[in-house]
Amino acid sequence: xxxxxxxxxxxxxxxxxxxxxxxxxxxxxxxxxxxxxxxxxxxxxxxxxxxxxxxxxxxxxxxxxxxxxxxxxxxxxxxxxxxxxxxxxxxxxxxxxxxxxxxxxxxxxxxxxxxxxxxxxxxxxxxxxxxxxxxxxxxxxxxxxxxxxxxxxxxxxxxxxxxxxxxxxxxxxxxxxxxxxxxxxxxxxxxxxxxxxxxxxxxxxxxxxxxxxxxxxxxxxxxxxxxxxxxxxxxxxxxxxxxxxxxxxxxxxxxxxxxxxxxxxxxxxx
Numbered sequence: 001x002x003x004x005x006x007x008x009x010x011x012x013x014x015x016x017x018x019x020x021x022x023x024x025x026x027x028x029x030x031x032x033x034x035x036x037x038x039x040x041x042x043x044x045x046x047x048x049x050x051x052x053x054x055x056x057x058x059x060x061x062x063x064x065x066x067x068x069x070x071x072x073x074x075x076x077x078x079x080x081x082x083x084x085x086x087x088x089x090x091x092x093x094x095x096x097x098x099x100x101x102x103x104x105x106x107x108x109x110x111x112x113x114x115x116x117x118x119x120x121x122x123x124x125x126x127x128x129x130x131x132x133x134x135x136x137x138x139x140x141x142x143x144x145x146x147x148x149x150x151x152x153x154x155x156x157x158x159x160x161x162x163x164x165x166x167x168x169x170x171x172x173x174x175x176x177x178x179x180x181x182x183x184x185x186x187x188x189x190x191x192x193x194x195x196x197x198x199x200x201x202x203x204x205x206x207x208x209x210x211x212x213x214x215x216x217x218x219x220x221x222x223x224x225x226x227x228x229x230x231x232x233x234x235x236x237x238x239x240x241x242x243x244x245x246x247x248x249x250x251x252x253x254x255x256x257x258x259x260x261x262x263x264x265x266x267x268x269x270x
Contacts, residue, residue: 004240006268007036008260009074009229009248012058015257017051023061025260030066034268037062038074038104038248045113049254056089063097070100074227074248075177075196077108079131080121084157086135087142091166099167102225103139104196106177106185107132129184130154136174136192143171175227180209190216194225194245203238210243236269 008029010016016025026037039062041055055073062071078086094101107128110116122128134152141148142162150157166172175194178185189195190213197209206228214221227246228239236247247269251260 004236004244004269005035005070005246007038007070007227007246007248008034008263009038009040009251010058010260011040011045011251011253011255012042012053012055013040013045013049013254014051016255016260017053019053019058019061021257022053022058023065025257025264026062026069026071027065028261028264030069032264032267034069034264036070036102036246037066038072038102041073041076042113043115043119045253056093059093059101060096063093063100067098068100070102071097072102073104074102074175075104075106075108077116077128078105078135079108079128080116080119081135083135083138083155084142084160084162087139087162090139090172091143091162091164094166094168094172095164101166101168102173102175102194104175104177105132105136106196106198129188133188139174140171173225175225180205183212186212187216189213193223194227196227196229198229200228200230200239203242206239206244207242232263240269 016022029037039055039058042052044052059071090103107125110123116123131154134154138150138157143166145163145165147159147161148157149159173193175196176185176189176192177196177198180197186209200206225245226243227248228244229248229250230236231250249263
């Protein structure tokens, strides 16, 4: 699987709700040869999960305990976050990690824990999609180091310069999540730096999405990442042949620390 990189994808629940534990796991992953460590971004989850960590604090702990791993939230629902604050958080975290941040973004869902409805967030998918696109435009402007002047349907940033800039130029890489059969997330991803398809059931689904992305990007896929999450035990090689560049083994919400350590012992894809 030449060229396929491997990353832990940690749900920050219960055993993994302690950022010190997460930092040790990330350091162990780096030593074992993994390429990345991404974390879930959730406010709450269904029972029996009780404890939930903040992703940005956990990522800061990962950044200071590692030197090589790529890291980031996978994925963050920008429609429930203020883009000006995300601009500061991402630039600061990118500098803390010496340019290792990847920002995963998506629409989110109320399906798993009622996270949106229970906190008064927007429930309409199309409206959240517009909020997401507006946030992405603000982030791109903010990362440029030039004054940001945007008055949109949902957000206003009036003549603020966001310095210091991220280490990475022109800004932090952004991967957009979405279901592979839904064209709109694929179109959004094509304008960004990567695609994170949700709930893949077969490599052919990925191959179809990669074909659409290749057309939309006019064949320019060299610097474009495609990350796939797969249940434990599923061979990532067919997905690598279909175009995947990253493999994230799935851990159950509330996974015990010993289960995470078992994945670490199994090692990254080679």
